[in-house]
Amino acid sequence: MDTTSLRINGARLRATLEEMAKIGATPGGGVERLALSDADRRARDLFVTWLKEMGLEIMIDDMGNIFGKKSGRNNDLPPVMSGSHIDSQPKGGRFDGILGVMGTLETLRTIHEAGLDHERPIVIVDWTNEEGSRFAPAMVGSGVWAGRLERDWVYQRTDVHGNKFGVELEGIGYKGKLPAERWPVHAYYEYHIEQGPVLDRLRTTIGVPKGIVCLHWYDIHLEGTANQVGPTPMEGRNDALCAAAEMILKVNALPAKMGGNMVATVGEIHNAPNSRNIIPDRVHFTVDIRSWDDELAIRAWEDVKRDFESIAEARGCPIRIEETWRVQHTPFDENLVKRVLDNARALGYSSHSMVSGAGHDASYMSQVAPTAMIFVPSIGGRSHVEVEDTRWEDCEAGANVLLHCVIQSALEK
Ligand code: GLV
Ligand code: MN
Ligand code: MN
Numbered sequence: 001m002d003t004t005s006l007r008i009n010g011a012r013l014r015a016t017l018e019e020m021a022k023i024g025a026t027p028g029g030g031v032e033r034l035a036l037s038d039a040d041r042r043a044r045d046l047f048v049t050w051l052k053e054m055g056l057e058i059m060i061d062d063m064g065n066i067f068g069k070k071s072g073r074n075n076d077l078p079p080v081m082s083g084s085h086i087d088s089q090p091k092g093g094r095f096d097g098i099l100g101v102m103g104t105l106e107t108l109r110t111i112h113e114a115g116l117d118h119e120r121p122i123v124i125v126d127w128t129n130e131e132g133s134r135f136a137p138a139m140v141g142s143g144v145w146a147g148r149l150e151r152d153w154v155y156q157r158t159d160v161h162g163n164k165f166g167v168e169l170e171g172i173g174y175k176g177k178l179p180a181e182r183w184p185v186h187a188y189y190e191y192h193i194e195q196g197p198v199l200d201r202l203r204t205t206i207g208v209p210k211g212i213v214c215l216h217w218y219d220i221h222l223e224g225t226a227n228q229v230g231p232t233p234m235e236g237r238n239d240a241l242c243a244a245a246e247m248i249l250k251v252n253a254l255p256a257k258m259g260g261n262m263v264a265t266v267g268e269i270h271n272a273p274n275s276r277n278i279i280p281d282r283v284h285f286t287v288d289i290r291s292w293d294d295e296l297a298i299r300a301w302e303d304v305k306r307d308f309e310s311i312a313e314a315r316g317c318p319i320r321i322e323e324t325w326r327v328q329h330t331p332f333d334e335n336l337v338k339r340v341l342d343n344a345r346a347l348g349y350s351s352h353s354m355v356s357g358a359g360h361d362a363s364y365m366s367q368v369a370p371t372a373m374i375f376v377p378s379i380g381g382r383s384h385v386e387v388e389d390t391r392w393e394d395c396e397a398g399a400n401v402l403l404h405c406v407i408q409s410a411l412e413k
Contacts, residue, residue, distance in 0.1 A: 004346075006114055008403050010396030013106040017395065020046065020086075020102060021094040030386025031094055035087040035129035036064070036165065041172035043086045043098075047126060050105060054112055056124070060176030063151065064128040064169050065141045070108055072120045072410060078184035080409040081369070082107065082402065083125030084192060085141075085361065089133050093388020095193045095378075095395075101126050103191040103399040107406050118410035120186055127361040128169070135165045136286075137217055137325035142361035144180045146368045148327075151180060160270070185369035187336055187409040190362040191402045192373060193390050197381025198354055205397050206344040206351040207375025211331040211366070214294045215359045216301060218287040219322040220247065220308065224315075226273065226281035238316040241271050241280035246315075250307045251287055258300045262291040263357065292329050292355055330363045336372035336405070343404040344374075349397050358383070374401050 023046065024031040024039030033039040044066060051058055056068035069079065084100025104124045111118065127145075132138025135157045143149035155166030169175045194200075199207045224240030247266075254264040265288045272282040287304070291297040305321065312319035344351040356373065365371045376398040379389040 001114070001116060003114075003116065003404070003407050006110065006403065006407070008106045008110045008396065008399045010392065012109065013102060013395060013399055014392050016050070016102045016105060017094065017098065020098050024088065026091055026386055028091065028386035030091055030388065031088050032090055032092065033086065033088040034090060034134040035131060036134070036168040036172055038172070040087050041174065044126065044172070044174060047086060047101065051124070054108060056108070059178055060174060061145070061178040061180040062176055063141045063144045063154070063180035064174040064176065065145055065180060066126040066174070068124045070112070070122045072118045072122065074119055075121050077120045078186040079121040079123045080187050080189075080406055081123045081125055081185045082189040082191070082406055083127065084190050085130030086126045087129055087131050089131055089384045091386050092131075092384055093386065095388055095390050096195065096383055097130055097192070099193055099390070099395060099398070100191040103395070103402050106399050107403045110403055111407065116407065118407065119413055120410045122406060122410050128174075129165075130361055134159045136219070138215070138359055139327070139361050139364055141180070142364040146182050146364040148364055148367060182368050185365070186412065188362065188365040188369045188371040189336070189402060189405050190360055190365070190371070190373045191398050192360060192375060193378045193383060193388070194375040195358045195378050195383035197378075199352060199375060199377035200379060200381055202352055203350075204352045205349040205376065205394055206340075206401055207377075208337060208341045208344065208351055208353050209332065209356040209373045209375060210337060210353060211329060212356040212360060212363045213290045213292050214297050214329040215325070215327045215363070216289045216297050217325040218301070219324050220244070220285050220287065221320040221322075222283040222312065223318045224279060224281040224283070227279045229277045229279055232279060237279055239279050240283040240317050243311055243315040243317040244269065244283045244285055246311045247308050248285065250304050250311075254289070254300050254304050258296060258303070260291065260293055260296045262289065262296060262300060264289045264300065290357060294328050327359065327363050330366040332362070332366055332372045333370035336370050339405050339408060340372050340374050340401060343401045347397070347400055347404070349401065372405070374398050374405070
């Protein structure tokens with residue numbers, strides 16, 4: 001069968017994305033589907049319904065990863081896998097993650113309708129807790145599956161209310177029986193919005209990442225001395241929030257200080273007792289450092305850690321540091337990257353080679369299987385926000401590139 005003229009159904013892709021966007025919809029036009037929340041469960045249920053309609057074999061592992069398998073001519077061969085994540089940030093967007101899952105669903109529907117006889121099985125996947133917003137760290141579903149994170153350690157991770165990951169996974173009914181353990185994968189594709197400004201600025205349709213930057217996460221806990229703000233003189237205070245404030249600015253200044261290509265962010269802070277007339281005595285904040293150069297990111301951390309320790313000392317606020325998570329930078333498979341580029345060109349779309357600054361499950365997948373990603377523009381470069389948006393024609397274009405990449409890999413003997 002000549003597949004060159006095969007195209008996905010853009011209207012159907014849009015309809016599935018719009019249907020999914022109703023689950024956890026926020027008043028500002030985004031979605032909130034935090035990992036293992038009720039909204040995550042409802043979106044998973046709908047996803048599974050759609051997989052069943054196509055007659056796929058459904059597998060759910062003990063990390064809650066959902067796989068749907070479409071048989072090929074030779075089911076002994078390692079499958080082609082494609083997918084992303086259904087969970088979102090708090091007040092997140094309607095495209096991050098879900099585009100890759102629905103784009104793969106649309107790819108499978110197109111292949112199914114065309115009656116294409118492919119050699120290898122094709123597996124669609126929804127990875128659990130890619131965001132790491134409710135339960136840190138991120139990408140734990142793929143991380144455990146790839147053998148890079150310990151399942152029982154992840155089960156013990158807690159959200160801000162002290163709820164455990166393992167209990168919540170069971171609670172939404174998605175703790176499957178199958179152990180989350182990797183099996184051989186012939187090729188892994190992940191289709192995603194760019195989440196940055198590059199493609200939009202260049203007015204380019206398809207982004208072809210050569211890999212993903214490293215991601216390093218840290219948790220900082222500070223202790224101060226609480227007291228009445230009125231009678232307590234300024235001298236001699238141990239104000240944990242002031243110590244945190246100084247530290248946060250050091251993080252912000254880090255990329256300029258270190259040089260090279262790096263970003264560093266404090267995005268989450270918890271202050272206690274959080275009363276306007278009590279000197280803060282407990283602060284917890286997070287640090288996120290990313291670079292293509294792992295060594296530079298580590299040197300940056302060591303530098304800022306020294307600053308943290310001297311600020312803590314000067315302010316009399318004992319500090320506890322957790323080195324929570326590190327994922328090395330990930331170069332993708334050159335052949336698959338070339339395939340993405342070639343398909344973008346063959347389909348007549350403009351394309352651009354780049355690096356992903358956002359983390360993706362493709363990071364862990366790339367450590368165990370040939371991997372590549374396909375990006376489409378984020379309007380105004382905005383993501384992890386309710387106004388996150390991508391043109392429908394770009395969603396369709398990216399899915400067409402995915403379709404042809406998946407078909408070509410699935411036809412390989
Ligand atoms: C994942 O969403 C990330 O933090 O890049
Ligand atoms: Mn994502
Ligand atoms: Mn995200």
